[in-house]
Amino acid sequence: MTPGPTPGPLPGPTPGLRIRGLVKSFGGRRVLDEVDLVVERGEVVSLLGPNGAGKTTLVSVVAGLLRPDAGSVSVLGTDVVRAPRAARGRIGLAAQDVAVYPTHTVEENLRFFGALAGLRRGELRTSVDTLLETLDLTPLRRRRARELSGGQQRRLHVGCALVHRPRLILLDEPTAGADPQTRRGLLRQVRALADDGGTVLYTTHYLQEVEELDARVVVLGDGRVREDAGVDQLIARYTRSELVLRFSGEAPELPWPGARVAGDTVFLPTDRPGVDLVKAVELTGQDRERLRAVELSRAGLEAAYLELLGAGRDE
Amino acid sequence: MNRALTVARHDLVWLRRDPAPVITMLLTPALLMFFIKPLYVGALDRLGYRGVNGAELAVPGMTVMFSFFMAGLVTESVFREHGLNTWARLRVSPLRDTELMTGKVAPCLVLVMAQSCVLFLLGRVVMDLRVRGSLLALLAVMAALSACVVAFSFLLCAVARTRRQAFAYERVTTLVWVILGGTLVPTELMADWVGSLAGFTPVYWASHGYREVILDGEGVAGVLPHVGVLCGFTVLFVALAVWRFNGGADKQHWD
Numbered sequence: 001m002t003p004g005p006t007p008g009p010l011p012g013p014t015p016g017l018r019i020r021g022l023v024k025s026f027g028g029r030r031v032l033d034e035v036d037l038v039v040e041r042g043e044v045v046s047l048l049g050p051n052g053a054g055k056t057t058l059v060s061v062v063a064g065l066l067r068p069d070a071g072s073v074s075v076l077g078t079d080v081v082r083a084p085r086a087a088r089g090r091i092g093l094a095a096q097d098v099a100v101y102p103t104h105t106v107e108e109n110l111r112f113f114g115a116l117a118g119l120r121r122g123e124l125r126t127s128v129d130t131l132l133e134t135l136d137l138t139p140l141r142r143r144r145a146r147e148l149s150g151g152q153q154r155r156l157h158v159g160c161a162l163v164h165r166p167r168l169i170l171l172d173e174p175t176a177g178a179d180p181q182t183r184r185g186l187l188r189q190v191r192a193l194a195d196d197g198g199t200v201l202y203t204t205h206y207l208q209e210v211e212e213l214d215a216r217v218v219v220l221g222d223g224r225v226r227e228d229a230g231v232d233q234l235i236a237r238y239t240r241s242e243l244v245l246r247f248s249g250e251a252p253e254l255p256w257p258g259a260r261v262a263g264d265t266v267f268l269p270t271d272r273p274g275v276d277l278v279k280a281v282e283l284t285g286q287d288r289e290r291l292r293a294v295e296l297s298r299a300g301l302e303a304a305y306l307e308l309l310g311a312g313r314d315e
Numbered sequence: 316m317n318r319a320l321t322v323a324r325h326d327l328v329w330l331r332r333d334p335a336p337v338i339t340m341l342l343t344p345a346l347l348m349f350f351i352k353p354l355y356v357g358a359l360d361r362l363g364y365r366g367v368n369g370a371e372l373a374v375p376g377m378t379v380m381f382s383f384f385m386a387g388l389v390t391e392s393v394f395r396e397h398g399l400n401t402w403a404r405l406r407v408s409p410l411r412d413t414e415l416m417t418g419k420v421a422p423c424l425v426l427v428m429a430q431s432c433v434l435f436l437l438g439r440v441v442m443d444l445r446v447r448g449s450l451l452a453l454l455a456v457m458a459a460l461s462a463c464v465v466a467f468s469f470l471l472c473a474v475a476r477t478r479r480q481a482f483a484y485e486r487v488t489t490l491v492w493v494i495l496g497g498t499l500v501p502t503e504l505m506a507d508w509v510g511s512l513a514g515f516t517p518v519y520w521a522s523h524g525y526r527e528v529i530l531d532g533e534g535v536a537g538v539l540p541h542v543g544v545l546c547g548f549t550v551l552f553v554a555l556a557v558w559r560f561n562g563g564a565d566k567q568h569w570d
């Protein structure tokens with residue numbers, strides 16, 4: 001999937017999700033320590049963080065399943081700490097653990113949660129059919145959930161969270177254990193929901209997904225928001241791109257800060273690839289005859305993320 | 316209440332796809348009734364009833380006992396939701412606690428009534444059970460007992476933290492009630508102290524209500540006290556359950 005131009009968030013009168021000073025402790029240990037986070041309508045935020053960072057706890061508080069010790073959480077303008085039920089029905093939660101009825105068919109699972117949210121007849125049928133189609137479950141609609149593979153179950157699990165067309169969508173590791181095709185379908189769905197004005201908070205450990213979604217990235221660590229930036233900003237902040245020069249035969253040594261040579265290839269760190277490209281080629285001098293290829297190696301989010309976590313640890 | 320109906324229908328599909336537990340709840344009491352029936356001839360004789368065959372105590376006795384065992388259907392369906400992680404889903408949906416619990420207990424109410432009807436019919440056809448009083452009075456006791464069972468199952472869901480706890484509470488309570496309440500052995504034939512405790516169990520009022528109709532030929536007026544006390548127990552159980560119920564509690568199916 002090529003990331004198309006990202007439609008910017010549609011700033012409404014109130015954001016889809018606003019969290020202020022959120023604190024949650026388990027047995028005296030602060031899992032969330034003054035977390036602040038705003039997600040606009042139409043925006044996808046990827047919530048990252050190592051295991052135990054508090055991502056699931058955060059999602060559970062937003063869904064009204066856990067009461068925070070302090071702080072405020074407002075969902076589509078409704079304070080869900082004071083009135084945990086007020087936003088019910090407008091939230092779609094696909095929790096970390098799969099939650100479907102193994103004894104019921106794919107269609108029955110979807111219809112059940114749609115009906116609970118108040119969808120009736122034609123409306124329910126349309127929503128279920130659309131979802132079956134987008135999640136690639138149409139051929140399995142009469143299959144019992146028990147008989148589905150892990151990835152198929154997870155798709156159904158996500159479907160159950162979306163069938164009532166919620167406005168705030170919380171997806172806790174929706175792609176865990178899914179095959180590449182499933183993952184792609186789910187990501188497309190996530191993007192479509194946001195383009196439709198939905199607010200999406202989405203946790204994952206697959207950084208490539210986050211790049212594909214071109215989502216805003218929020219990194220949790222030690223109970224706090226450690227980073228909150230776009231993918232490009234994170235990459236720029238924590239990594240450097242490299243110019244890669246390949247030669248026929250042994251690569252020459254070039255007077256460039258941070259240059260590395262490996263066999264027939266030279267790696268030159270750069271912040272301004274366009275300008276530096278010309279400079280680098282000039283520097284090769286008479287070795288230019290042997291220059292086979294020049295490439296730009298763009299550092300990925302993964303490198304940035306690992307660097308970021310490492311930086312946190314050194315503090 | 317539309318949503319309660321949705322929940323009830325959803326659970327009925329589950330029960331239909333694995334009917335073994337429900338069938339067991341019919342077969343076991345039917346078998347027990349059959350084998351225990353001859354034992355009651357002597358007991359009935361000592362109580363002063365003539366022209367009886369034992370079914371007069373065996374049929375209602377087993378029916379009452381297994382009605383309470385049906386409470387397991389509700390606790391299972393609730394704790395299963397915790398085990399499947401679907402409880403959290405239900406809590407994020409617009410479903411209210413009252414709708415959820417109504418939807419959970421409603422199928423059980425119908426099933427307990429159906430179970431009683433089937434067992435009495437079986438008693439009539441196979442064991443020559445003769446009811447001397449009014450059928451309407453019999454149905455009144457049946458309905459009150461079913462309501463009581465359902466309220467009891469709701470209470471179990473509210474106080475137990477795991478499925479195994481719910482099961483243990485259900486069996487212990489039911490068996491103690493069945494013994495003290497004179498369902499297995501008529502209270503008149505047990506020690507005096509048992510008789511004085513019997514009235515504190517719902518099982519006693521159900522068993523004696525049935526006795527009034529089957530053996531003493533009573534009509535609806537004759538069982539009003541029994542129906543009334545059973546309704547009282549129902550209200551008490553529901554009140555306790557509502558007081559203790561916490562939908563947000565972290566419950567386990569397996570622990």
Ligand SMILES: Nc1ncnc2c1ncn2[C@@H]1O[C@H](COP(=O)(O)OP(=O)(O)O)[C@@H](O)[C@H]1O
Binds near residue numbers: 026049055
């Ligand atoms: N119900 C709970 N009781 C006690 N500790 C909990 C509970 N839920 C989560 N925790 C703890 O809180 C921390 C954060 O957990 P979690 O939010 O699941 O992290 P993540 O989803 O980021 O991996 C973990 O150390 C976990 O052990």
Ligand SMILES: [Mg+2]
Binds near residue numbers: 055056057096172
């Ligand atoms: Mg988690």
